[in-house]
Amino acid sequence: MVKKQVCSFCRDEIEYGRGLMRINNDGSILMFCSNKCKKAMLVQKKNPRRTRWTKIYGTQ
Ligand SMILES: [Zn+2]
Numbered sequence: 001m002v003k004k005q006v007c008s009f010c011r012d013e014i015e016y017g018r019g020l021m022r023i024n025n026d027g028s029i030l031m032f033c034s035n036k037c038k039k040a041m042l043v044q045k046k047n048p049r050r051t052r053w054t055k056i057y058g059t060q
Helices: 035-043
Strands: 020-023 029-032
Touching: 020 035, 029 035
Parallel strands: none
Antiparallel strands: 020 029
């Protein structure tokens, strides 16, 4: 069984062995499907619910 992982930003599924992992100083782990998502969350500090290309755009 391969555990599916989900992008911390856009909530898209990440294939096993793909994507980028970031471990914060507090020990929490963030997974990103792409550098685009990583930048959007960490550099641009966007809200995924207000970002049109994410899966959770428009959801509460
Ligand atoms: Zn993503």
